[in-house]
Amino acid sequence: MIKDSHGQVCSGATADALAGYEDALAQFHCYRGNPVEAIETVIAGQPDFAMAHALRAHLYLSGTEAAGLATARESIALARRHGRTEREKLHVAAAEALADGRFDDAGERFDDILLDHPHDLLALQMGHLFDFYRGLSRNLRDRVLRVLPAWDAQRPGWHAVQGMLAFGLEESGDYARAEAAGRAACALEPRDAWAHHAVAHVMEMQGRTEDGVRWSRDRIPHWAEDNMMAVHNWWHLALFHLDRDEHDEVLALYDRHIRGGRSTVVLDMIDASAVLWRLYLRGLDAGMKRWSELAEAWSGLVQDGIYSFNDIHALISFIGAGRRDLMEQQMTTLRRAAADKRGDNAAMAAQIGLPLAQALVSFQGGHYADTVQRLRPLRYIAGRFGGSHAQRDLLDLTLIEAAKRDGDLGLVQALSAERLFLKPASPIAQRYRMVALSGRAAA
Incomplete structure (x- = not known):
């Protein structure tokens, strides 16, 4: 009976296969290398290794991409066939739930694993990722x-x-x-x-x-x-420069690193959309070439509708590129997702995704009062939509800019007070405050 470094039984493993599995897992922990390629090499040499199949399934599911679901399901079936222990069976159940869009059920199955196997780092990492996505x-x-x-x-x-x-x-x-x-x-x-x-x-x-x-x-x-995670960490660097009004540096980072490789990985494209939208809110012209390239990259996913957080960032690219056709298709996808009775994305789409999409379209159309009306209630429940506080700040930034353009200076002043308490040196927060104070004084 082969056990891993934490004493957990691994059905179908050999010593060599286990070493390869743990190397692939270590790569996943750091998001380095190519853990998919590494685990596929393990599987080719030891096809009866249940946790190798489970890891492969989890890797394909971790990116929230519809294109990975079929491959994940193949690995789930093989993990089920070869799994013998309760831990392995729970990994299968969790992966199957993720593939079905039942994120909450998956989170509970990862919890079940960790109650008896607190050293199962794969369960911890996947549970952690989908806590983030939720x-x-x-x-x-x-x-x-x-x-x-x-x-x-x-x-x-x-x-x-x-x-x-x-x-x-x-x-x-x-x-x-x-x-x-x-x-x-x-x-x-x-x-x-x-x-x-x-x-x-x-x-x-x-x-x-x-x-x-x-x-x-x-x-x-x-x-x-x-x-x-290289693109995401470049995104973080771009945000620091953006908050210092160093817009040329932000565009340089975008061109060299965020979109330099023209990645079609959804998580990378999310970061690209988020950077361009923040520039767009400031009235800065990022250039139609950048918007069009990004919209084209997103266009093949417009009908996926498996995770509304992705759909919103696709919509942003279509708005920026002026692609009315793709905007309409994305809205149709969000409506379909919101009406679907299967999986947790239905609630995400209905409660946040679709209303937020409508607000963004209103903003693009110059209907700022409507944008404000739609966004104000969303900011208090936006956590249900997934992502981090930094990522969801896109919603608040859109709200304060819409309020400014609509002339709602009381709201601008209130929102800038929030931002300045947390970021007193932020130039953009200071500018919003001055706009509000100057406008109200003039009135």
């Missing part, structure tokens, strides 16, 4: 806290636990402890891109742009090459 700030922290007593610095993978804890603490507003945990994880494993990004999130939320630029640039050798 916007569950509390559980991003608490899922890690529930297993933390079983861990210590001598166990392999401790850096990954600390990195996930750091992000959970940051999303819960515990910035000091989040930064400490993230820095500790990076000290243990400098290539841990998730831990690096957790510290960047702390600095973003606190408006520490100088620290953020230094943290990101000093660590480029660790996260920028051969890393699945």
